Amino acid sequence: MSEVKLDDLVSLTKRRGFIFPGSSVYGGLSGTWDYGPLGVKLKDNFINLWKYFFVDSREDIYMVDAAIIMNKKVWQASGHVDTFNDPLVECKKCHSRFRADKIDLSHCLVCGEKNSFTEPKNFNLMFSTSIGPIGDGVGEVTIDRAELEKILANNKDSKISLKTDNENLVYLRPETAQGIFVNFKNVVDSFYPNIPFGIAQHGKAFRNEISPRDFIFRSREFEQLEIEYFINPEQWQEKFEMWINLIHQWFNLIGLPAGMITDKEIDGADRAHYSKRTVDFEFDFPIGKEELMGLAYRTDFDLRNIEMFSKKSMEYKPKDGSASFVPHVIEPSFGVERFILAILSSAYKQDEINGEKRVYLDLPFKLSPIKAIFGPLVRNKSEIVDLSKKIFKEIKSEITDILWDDSNNIGKRYRRADEIGTPFCITVDFQSLEDNMVTVRDRNTTIQTRVALDKLSDYLKKQF
Ligand code: GAP
Numbered sequence: 001m002s003e004v005k006l007d008d009l010v011s012l013t014k015r016r017g018f019i020f021p022g023s024s025v026y027g028g029l030s031g032t033w034d035y036g037p038l039g040v041k042l043k044d045n046f047i048n049l050w051k052y053f054f055v056d057s058r059e060d061i062y063m064v065d066a067a068i069i070m071n072k073k074v075w076q077a078s079g080h081v082d083t084f085n086d087p088l089v090e091c092k093k094c095h096s097r098f099r100a101d102k103i104d105l106s107h108c109l110v111c112g113e114k115n116s117f118t119e120p121k122n123f124n125l126m127f128s129t130s131i132g133p134i135g136d137g138v139g140e141v142t143i144d145r146a147e148l149e150k151i152l153a154n155n156k157d158s159k160i161s162l163k164t165d166n167e168n169l170v171y172l173r174p175e176t177a178q179g180i181f182v183n184f185k186n187v188v189d190s191f192y193p194n195i196p197f198g199i200a201q202h203g204k205a206f207r208n209e210i211s212p213r214d215f216i217f218r219s220r221e222f223e224q225l226e227i228e229y230f231i232n233p234e235q236w237q238e239k240f241e242m243w244i245n246l247i248h249q250w251f252n253l254i255g256l257p258a259g260m261i262t263d264k265e266i267d268g269a270d271r272a273h274y275s276k277r278t279v280d281f282e283f284d285f286p287i288g289k290e291e292l293m294g295l296a297y298r299t300d301f302d303l304r305n306i307e308m309f310s311k312k313s314m315e316y317k318p319k320d321g322s323a324s325f326v327p328h329v330i331e332p333s334f335g336v337e338r339f340i341l342a343i344l345s346s347a348y349k350q351d352e353i354n355g356e357k358r359v360y361l362d363l364p365f366k367l368s369p370i371k372a373i374f375g376p377l378v379r380n381k382s383e384i385v386d387l388s389k390k391i392f393k394e395i396k397s398e399i400t401d402i403l404w405d406d407s408n409n410i411g412k413r414y415r416r417a418d419e420i421g422t423p424f425c426i427t428v429d430f431q432s433l434e435d436n437m438v439t440v441r442d443r444n445t446t447i448q449t450r451v452a453l454d455k456l457s458d459y460l461k462k463q464f
Helices: 006-015 038-055 073-077 145-153 177-181 183-191 231-255 302-309 335-347 382-398 410-419 429-435 453-461
Strands: 020-021 033-034 061-063 087-088 097-099 121-124 126-128 168-169 197-206 221-231 259-267 277-285 288-299 326-336 350-355 354-361 371-378 400-405 424-426 437-443 449-454
Touching: 006 020, 006 335, 006 350, 033 038, 038 061, 038 197, 038 335, 061 183, 073 097, 073 302, 126 400, 177 197, 177 221, 177 302, 177 371, 197 382, 221 231, 221 335, 231 259, 231 277, 231 288, 231 302, 231 326, 259 288, 277 400, 288 302, 326 335, 354 410, 371 382, 371 410, 382 424, 382 429, 400 453, 410 424, 410 453, 429 437, 437 453, 449 453
Parallel strands: 061 197, 371 400, 371 424
Antiparallel strands: 020 033, 087 097, 087 121, 126 168, 197 221, 221 326, 259 277, 277 288, 288 326, 350 354, 424 437, 437 449
8 A cells, every 4th residue: 555645645746836626726626637847747757658668669559649529429339428327326315416336325425314315327427518600609508318308298388309419419538549449440541550550549538527536546637548459359368468568567667666556357247348358457546456557358349330330341451461350459548647646656755864854756767857956055156156057057958857946955955856756956066166076966865976067967867
């Protein structure tokens, strides 16, 4: 179990400019989060490393970037319109709504009323909106369909009609995966990769979660990094194992301790409608052991459904001249927010330096938002300040994520740098004027090393 409490992470990330509650100036918007300067850096570093590891360093995976607003047939064909539901219950007394499988149904969490819930009903998690100039342009009114049917049954003169196929209806994508499937044929026809090959996508996904909770763990707007790895079905077991392996290499690369990860085989009844085998990778979050990401064998479910709905063939013709076939798919699906939470919770450390408590983030160098804090020991000696500015300019032109800090209290400077996970603090002091060396202090060990100015850039670059 993680050493840190969720509240400590929420507080640190807000105080130091990583993550803020969404729309906070207006009292917030449940299930949404905004990234501040350091959060953007951390997230970008994570995503760029992911792209390097899973796409750019390989020869079989290519990226697409599909539109977020897609034809609604995409979500009919994928099964999301019919089955992307969570069970919803409502307290008959105070009308608060909850996800039935996540709460104790013996009493209402809001008003305390005992055994007061309605029967669970399916609540579709997709956000819907309209495309094109319809209505007055200020949005839609959402009404419970069953309620509206009741009202209309009692009001025969009403001009309101219930449409089942509204041509302006669109959904915000609940997964990035479908943007890949609908472009499968485009990529094959324009690029003709050898099978097996993968198509990856990074981007936003939206789910109208009944109960968003636990900081960024369950949000209504989040980011996914997904790969659809297209294979010959005969190879699915071998390729599934290959992906389990690669995913563990990834955990290792980003510094998630192996002891905090559990591979969980998902039983048939609990698997998504499209999956023949699913492994969830669980992480020991501060809220307990929960799903970090998933790996699913989606068979040819999606491409077959696209064939059915679009009447277009999704067959792949192998270059060796063998018979064409509709590829099957292995899908690793990474949730960016859950990874950021896992990275922050495993990096959060507390210790004592000279009898003083400190908090530091033991982030891997590649992920740290700021690689080094740089500044003169004192602000009132112009030779030291001038030399510092000169070196800072040179280093910053090579390693951009370096921050100038010349606050006078070096102890506080170190604490602030530690708390945002900065691996190094570089100080120019009186001695630097004599020996052309600077002091480089290591975040984790707090050991200080003298490094020659002409070796400084290599010293830092060595960490990349
Ligand atoms: N394409 C398959 C798919 O979307 P999923 O298990 O529903 O599968 C994949 O989602 C990953 O997306 C999850 O393992 C998790 O990391 C992330 N995720 C899903 N819902 C989320 C939410 N409400 N907030 C944050 N991350 C979420």
